[in-house]
Amino acid sequence: MLDTVNKAATAAPTALQLDAKRSLYYPKQPGVIFPDIPSFDTVEEERQHRKERLVAACRAFDQHGFDYGFAGHLTVRDPEHPELYWTNPMCVHFSQVKVSNLILADHQGRVVEGDYAINRAGFVLHAAVHEAHPDIMAMCHAHTVYGTAFASLGRPLDPISQDAAAFFEDHIVIKDEAGQVALEEKAGLAVCDWFKDVKAAIHQNHGLLTASRHSIESAAFWFIALERCCRQQLLVEATGIKPTLVSPDRSRYSRDHVGSEYIGWLHFQTIWSQLSKTQPDMFE
Template identity: 75%
Template sequence: MEAIIERPVSAAKPIDLGKRTSIYQPEQEGLIFPEVPVFADPAAHRQHLKERLVAACRAFALQGFDYGFAGHLTVRDPEHPELYWTNPMAVHFSQVKLSNLILADHQGRVVEGRHAVNRAGFVLHAAVHEAHPDIVAMCHAHTVYGTAFAALGKKLEPISQDAAAFFEDHVVIGDEAGQVAVEVKAGHKVANAFLGVKAAIHQNHGLLTASRHSIESAAFWFIALERCCQQQLMVESTGLKPRLVSEERARYSREHVGSDYIGWLHFQAIWEQLVATQPDMFD
């Protein structure tokens, strides 16, 4: 079966943001607001990425995204882009910490760390990272609603502002639907679908998200995509036809609440909560 891929066809009418990245950034100076960090050297950048990768895994645990050893999150190393950091094989999301992260190459060889790499994680994520140098992070987990929705083999509809964040910004992949991804060719087919989009619904498998910005963005948009799948399944269970957000309004919402930056910004609240409640992340 061929992948079902539709690319974004139109952008919303832009708003003059001045020097701001997003309309959500305050125009008034002196207010507390998250700032995207800037790093003086690769070591500081690497430490930051590893901490956020651990936090993303812990966030997945809080969301109940665990399913045995399934599920993998990756972020590209800032100094060695051919390598990526990922969670260790057969370690629960809630037990991932700085000390058990592993560093792997695109061939699945662990170059730092004591744990093995998840074979399916290597096949899918390494292929995407290798094919798309602009993608810095990726997330996948076997979730309840995402997996159920993936069985329908269709895209999300813009039934809400939240769902509009994915309007014309996700694809359905039909290739090798339901076949476990342990062969390299499966990873290449998934990689081909991630051209210019942040999310994919792999038929009979589940959800994948990718970010050209940060692991925080990839993780938040995965959480959001799972919620949107749950909401659409709930709406469809009523048997009533929902009133959809118009294409023009859906594009407008996508531009202002669906960007990589907004995903990063959303995750800052999750980060602060995790830092306050799970200090063992940094062990």
Template identity: 75%
Template structure:
């Protein structure tokens, strides 16, 4: 174990006075709510940028800081690229829209509401029907530690095989997903797709979703070569996960994404 002192990560500079992202602090719940909604919108735009759209499929959520029994999410049948501050909706665990003009995605409500309700510590969730993640989930296999990037998920993801392939539109369907998210940040829902959850931020949740999709792509590419794979040893995989796979690191990665999106797509704040 490295002695990081007061730092959260080895990536935080020891040298004082350098520009480096700081974790936000808020004086009021309203400030935190605005921040969370901005980052939720940015996460949706990021998903559009990454090509994670598939019609109306895909849903991202973040708890309201003042009313944790409610969560903000993207509106039904609005493309990720068109999500902005004004069309987000606030939903309760029964699937009722408390604030906003749009309907909620039924499958999103079933999956996310069950997880949020079962795990008060989870504040954000992401799911989308991606090409490589969906393909890899059909194999019923875990992410193998074949790269440093893949080590970020070593012993930190699960495979959910129950009700594999059945669309989650009935309330009970989300219970198995909720049960699986105990102490992990990601799940491979067999014959369905990827899910990530965060106890830290929507920033972290969105980045690790994109990273998981990338790992699925890399694994499928390596499999396609037909060559024997070389694995990172468990001790080294855990070491890498500690330093490159934390919630904080996911948040830190997303800061570069957010700054670029804010510069290129200012309409997301409308």
């Protein structure tokens, strides 16, 4: 089916060639085992890689209890056709998503490859962001307990910890279309403009969204981390005691060193390692 797509499409964006050695976590000792950002000889290899990691992200969302009926959608661009993106199928539980049941869709919501329907709300939000921001490779959204609860407050996270500081000045609160089911395309257009230069958004009365210019792995990990930070802040606020915040300069230092796209990708490697060994049906 892919070969029926317009061959005149512009070249697809590739993963950022981030210099891993700029990370404080990159080993100084040579010869030790450490994850490497992959490279590919063919576009088919890269497509398979992205699809497998998309499936792993869905399985990780299952492990974290992010399911809520058919709600929740994860997307990653096709490496050859940037106007198309792979996503999880409608009404298939995160735990049952596999390479063979992923669907490929265009920015108009038409399924180009695959047997399942597309999630209308997922199309409205994700397609608008992907189309408006060609640099964004992947996005994640789910209706989580703590993220949805925190989103009702309509305010950003406070830097109460190093984990939360990873999102300092790198997430935004979106109030447009707050609380309204995103089924009309204008809702996606209202949201997409907010994703410039940030990796995450808190959509008031709705929930969390993350975006990555690097990989689906990074988008998925930072979604998991954002949900965790929302939970931590709600727990702290429930004590009634005002927390001590990390200072702005230290928050920026933490964000730069533990909140990057590369670090999100690196964190996900532990998730990938566990899932690929324990859930081989992902690759079916």
